[in-house]
Amino acid sequence: MRTAFRGLKEEIRTRIVEGVWAPGELVPNEVDLAVEFKCARATVNRAMRELAEEGLIERKRKAGTRVRTAPLRQARFTIPVVRKEIEARGAEYRYALVRREIMQPPDWLRARLNLAQDDEVLHLTCMHYAEGNPYQFEIRWINLGALPKAKDADFSKVGPNEWLIAEVPFSDAEISFSATSADEDLSQQLGCARGDALFMAERSTWWQGQAITYVRLVFQRGHRMTTRY
Amino acid sequence: MRTAFRGLKEEIRTRIVEGVWAPGELVPNEVDLAVEFKCARATVNRAMRELAEEGLIERKRKAGTRVRTAPLRQARFTIPVVRKEIEARGAEYRYALVRREIMQPPDWLRARLNLAQDDEVLHLTCMHYAEGNPYQFEIRWINLGALPKAKDADFSKVGPNEWLIAEVPFSDAEISFSATSADEDLSQQLGCARGDALFMAERSTWWQGQAITYVRLVFQRGHRMTTRY
DNA sequence: TTGGCATTTTTGTATACACATATACGTTGT
């Protein structure tokens, strides 16, 4: 309980999880709590605001603050750079460029990224290894219309992800997770059987309304993405 | 720009994404920004604190605030109740209890939930349908040692998830996502071929140090979990 | 009864001020 608002937050949190303040019930207002805890209203306000942010309580002017009946369960994932993810586990990271090709985008990609008629794309496939074992297969397309520099970049040593982060650090993205079946290519690269179920992430990235890249990341067999909340 | 700190936040954000303040660079300190924007330092502080929370900038006392070189990419998922998820899309939701059984927990479950020697578990399997089509297969174990009430609950109309949310609304959980291959049971229930790759979520739930439940949620073929960030 | 308006309560935001705390950096002493 180093600081007041933190202590307050925890106190309120325990009162809620222990059921002192039941779901749906009205929590005392800020002024009353400030009196009870002998602090300023601003301090109560900060504690409550953060708890609302976390989805534990619901606040409305005049109506007051109440404990959520159905708590808003939300989990937060940090999307790691694959190299750091591997190194964080104390494993040795290795990268390899598998294929590189400049091409006209297929229709599905043109639609997905909303590309212009004459935009070309750089198509890359890469492998990421952890401790020598296949870890992640990366299939990427980069919009050369938005990022012509990518044509001259050397992706044999540094993966496109890290290159892009250095080049376009702040972008909007849509990410989705799903399962996919290992085709011939995937089973070869990831060292698994054809038809194995693999965890896959797809990400489309934009910067100032322009499509930058679309990537599929297919993980080794048995991969799990975990978080607590 | 309804409120000052929001406007400030957006202004700072654009300066960062547009590259006015480059990655790794020091941004002006709170006092200077307060002068520039003609507001109080507390207002600047709030804007900056939230941006740090979002992973855009990094703050250290005395050292100042700098733009993150590798922006902390983090996505937030709201974990929905399956019924609401389906109804939110305007589809009709239907639920069915497939199996119900009270049993001794298998060893792997005992280990995972850290169960006592004589704890029994309620094993349930259920189906969730959207617009009449299989949507999600639920395989659940509830620790009767912690929640004896569950023995008498009627899970034929309301799914165990919704029952549990009403019963133990605020719990800690660990969730993980992966891919699994459809076995005989899954392919039957979800109407897909054996061996199909399916997206799966697993969740272990605790309340005050006691294991409540472990559940596997296997989704229909082709399911995606998507978010923007 | 019902619709609309004014009142009042509660949270939301902003300000000025104070002090705490971490820590980069320069200074001093060996």
Add this chain to the structure above:
DNA sequence: ACAACGTATATGTGTATACAAAAATGCCAA
């Protein structure tokens, strides 16, 4: 050269105060 120490500085937190904005409530009039 290097370690120890002190100091300055930027962020972190807390308080008192003020006004704004939303919205539930009650009142009044048609």
